[in-house]
Amino acid sequence: MHMNSRAAIAGVSGYAGGEIARLLTAHPDITLSIVTGASSAGNTLAQMHPNITGPQGALVIQETTAQALCGVDVIFLALPHGHSARLSDELARAGTSALIIDCAADHRLSDADEWHRYYGTDAAEPWTYGMPELLHSGETQMTRQRDALAHAGQIAVPGCNATAVTLAIQPAIAAHIVELTLCATLSVGYSGAGRSPKQHLLASEALGAIVPYGVGGTHRHIPEIIQNLRISGADDVRLAFTPVLVPTARGIVATVVAPLHASVSADDVAHAYSIYDNEPLIGVSHEAPWPSTAPVNATGCALVNAVIDERAHSLVTICALDNLGKGTASAAIQSANLALGLPELTGIPTIGVTP
Ligand SMILES: NC(=O)C1=CN([C@@H]2O[C@H](COP(=O)(O)OP(=O)(O)OC[C@H]3O[C@@H](n4cnc5c(N)ncnc54)[C@H](OP(=O)(O)O)[C@@H]3O)[C@@H](O)[C@H]2O)C=CC1
Numbered sequence: 001m002h003m004n005s006r007a008a009i010a011g012v013s014g015y016a017g018g019e020i021a022r023l024l025t026a027h028p029d030i031t032l033s034i035v036t037g038a039s040s041a042g043n044t045l046a047q048m049h050p051n052i053t054g055p056q057g058a059l060v061i062q063e064t065t066a067q068a069l070c071g072v073d074v075i076f077l078a079l080p081h082g083h084s085a086r087l088s089d090e091l092a093r094a095g096t097s098a099l100i101i102d103c104a105a106d107h108r109l110s111d112a113d114e115w116h117r118y119y120g121t122d123a124a125e126p127w128t129y130g131m132p133e134l135l136h137s138g139e140t141q142m143t144r145q146r147d148a149l150a151h152a153g154q155i156a157v158p159g160c161n162a163t164a165v166t167l168a169i170q171p172a173i174a175a176h177i178v179e180l181t182l183c184a185t186l187s188v189g190y191s192g193a194g195r196s197p198k199q200h201l202l203a204s205e206a207l208g209a210i211v212p213y214g215v216g217g218t219h220r221h222i223p224e225i226i227q228n229l230r231i232s233g234a235d236d237v238r239l240a241f242t243p244v245l246v247p248t249a250r251g252i253v254a255t256v257v258a259p260l261h262a263s264v265s266a267d268d269v270a271h272a273y274s275i276y277d278n279e280p281l282i283g284v285s286h287e288a289p290w291p292s293t294a295p296v297n298a299t300g301c302a303l304v305n306a307v308i309d310e311r312a313h314s315l316v317t318i319c320a321l322d323n324l325g326k327g328t329a330s331a332a333i334q335s336a337n338l339a340l341g342l343p344e345l346t347g348i349p350t351i352g353v354t355p
Pocket residue numbers: 010011012013014015016017036037038039040041064078079080081083103104105158159160191192193194195196323324327328
């Protein structure tokens with residue numbers, strides 16, 4: 001008989017931590033037992049996230065320390081970059097044997113120089129990447145990443161933008177139907193920027209504006225996406241990546257355009273993207289309606305579309321997902337399920353809310 005696992009969330013008062021808490025309240029095999037924060041310590045979970053009611057809502061948020069988090073089976077870290085690497089060192093020193101799932105970037109990159117270039121600090125050890133659907137070159141089903149996750153004790157959850165771009169283009173890379181010069185433009189919602197107050201996140205600044213950021217090859221997710229696409233078979237990919245904030249709370253629509261190799265047909269594209277046919281969380285189409293955020297918000301699903309633009313001789317791929325769903329919390333739970341030996345989709349919402 002399977003024992004129920006006890007879980008802790010560090011950084012529960014934030015958006016990512018709050019979404020993990022929401023999903024765990026409905027998870028039949030993982031019980032949320034400990035929650036920690038920084039300025040929110042002393043409040044109940046329901047005071048920080050009024051959508052969480054019942055016994056979990058009554059949990060009192062403790063100060064984030066290794067001692068507070070020990071004694072559970074799985075620890076979710078939903079902290080700003082840098083803090084999770086430090087805390088995971090402390091957890092190791094405290095001797096925890098818990099599965100650790102980090103939502104920050106600290107343990108995502110395997111190239112220490114790339115980490116230093118984009119984050120400006122020393123790199124931490126890379127952990128198993130928490131994207132079960134990561135397509136390894138030569139695969140006909142996504143099994144290698146799932147096998148790695150099933151044996152993982154420490155998991156690095158992907159960045160939300162990185163997930164959207166990777167899911168959009170990896171089948172075309174693996175099938176060798178496009179040139180490796182990619183242009184990715186993303187419409188992104190504000191919750192991706194976290195809950196801490198900042199001037200550019202004020203409603204008065206955001207509600208009437210569409211705001212590019214991270215322009216000109218500066219965004220931190222570029223090395224992460226390139227690392228993923230190398231795994232899919234792109235040895236030397238060039239990626240122009242531009243995120244644009246749009247006035248919505250949740251959701252990402254990533255549009256990735258790549259020149260097609262000569263004589264690639266719509267059938268070739270359909271065949272490449274049929275790699276997702278058995279993926280329960282990824283819906284694929286090659287016609288309208290184009291992916292949008294409403295049907296995937298609050299779910300662990302992604303919608304992917306791939307069509308040929310004949311005149312531009314390019315492949316246009318679109319991926320829509322919820323940055324807090326498939327982009328963080330659902331990916332964290334999906335990966336935890338695999339590592340704990342549970343059915344992969346346990347506790348993952350799949351039906352969105354629309355309108
Ligand atoms: N938002 C998103 O869509 C995504 C986020 N992520 C990653 O998840 C992590 C959390 O992001 P998000 O929830 O958006 O961020 P938030 O700003 O919403 O939350 C941050 C959390 O960290 C706590 N915290 C802040 N400073 C410290 C500190 N010095 N020491 C300890 N705890 C601290 C906060 O506690 P308190 O409120 O109590 O002060 C809060 O619980 C980040 O690494 C982010 O990059 C990854 C993918 C998508």
